[in-house]
Amino acid sequence: MSASLTQAMADLIVxxxxxxxxxxxxxxxxxxxxxxxxxxxxxxxxxxxxxxSVVEGIMRELDDNKDGVVDFKEFVVLVTAVTIAANDFFLDWEKQRKT
Amino acid sequence: MSASLTQAMADLIVxxxxxxxxxxxxxxxxxxxxxxxxxxxxxxxxxxxxxxSVVEGIMRELDDNKDGVVDFKEFVVLVTAVTIAANDFFLDWEKQRKT
Known part of the structure; x- marks a missing residue:
């Protein structure tokens, strides 16, 4: 399987x-x-x-304009944060593996 | 094909x-x-x-810490911006289709 950037972006929307x-x-x-x-x-x-209460907490964090719902831009903030965290985890693991 | 959020995030990293x-x-x-x-x-x-010159312009925009290279966090900013733009385009198209 070959990863594609445009496919990944389309999948976020879907x-x-x-x-x-x-x-x-x-x-x-x-x-x-x-x-x-x-x-x-x-x-x-x-x-x-x-x-x-966990879902409510995440909702409050994401709902930037405080309208009680999460729009696509607010959702992308979550995806970005989790992806960067996953990448940091991977980099730390790589570093530890080498030492 | 069924889109998966974790697969999309993994693809961005890959x-x-x-x-x-x-x-x-x-x-x-x-x-x-x-x-x-x-x-x-x-x-x-x-x-x-x-x-x-276009590539240099994008590079300057993304290279937030001005170290001359683009790291993963800086890259994700590009992906986020393009995905939100694609979504806005889709919403506008939906709106126009209905009027």
């Missing part, structure tokens, strides 16, 4: 609308939609998403 | 290192590596990447 289209405004994530996204997309590693 | 590993520090993109990435990943739509 994943967002897969969840945002289920209730309320179809272009934004409600708390329930965000919970489903976290649980389904991060799977086992996101068991905490079963805890309503 | 694509970055595919190009950053070719010359100099293997964890950062030189100007030549950035040019290759833009040309190969954005293909026909990025013909401007053949123009050195």
């Amino acid at each position: 994943v967002f609308y897969k969840y945002s289209g289920n209730e309320g405004d179809k272009y934004t994530l409600t708390k329930w939609e965000l919970k489903n996204l976290l649980q389904n997309e991060f799977g086992e590693s996101m068991n905490a998403a079963h805890d309503t | 694509v970055f290192y595919k190009y950053s590993g070719n010359e100099g520090d293997k964890y950062t993109l030189t100007k030549w590596e950035l040019k290759n990435l833009l040309q190969n990943e954005f293909g026909e739509s990025m013909n401007a990447a053949h123009d050195t």
Whole structure:
């Protein structure tokens, strides 16, 4: 499998609308939609998403304009943060492996 | 094909290192590596990447800490900006289609 940048960007958009289209405004994530996204997309590693207070905390962090829902730009901030964290983890692991 | 969020995030990391590993520090993109990435990943739509001054301009924009190379965090800023622009384009198109 060869990774493609444009495919990865398209997938971010597709994943967002897969969840945002289920209730309320179809272009934004409600708390329930965000919970489903976290649980389904991060799977086992996101068991905490079963805890309503954790989802509410993430929602508050992401909902930059405080309108009670998460739009695509706010969602991309989450993706960026998690991707950078994953990359930092990989770099630390590489460094430790060498020492 | 079903889009996956974690796969998309992993692909961003894989694509970055595919190009950053070719010359100099293997964890950062030189100007030549950035040019290759833009040309190969954005293909026909990025013909401007053949123009050195365009690549230099993008490099200057991304190179936040002014060290002459683009690291993963700086790269993710580009990806985020292009993805949000693509999403805005899609929303405008949807809106126009309905009127």
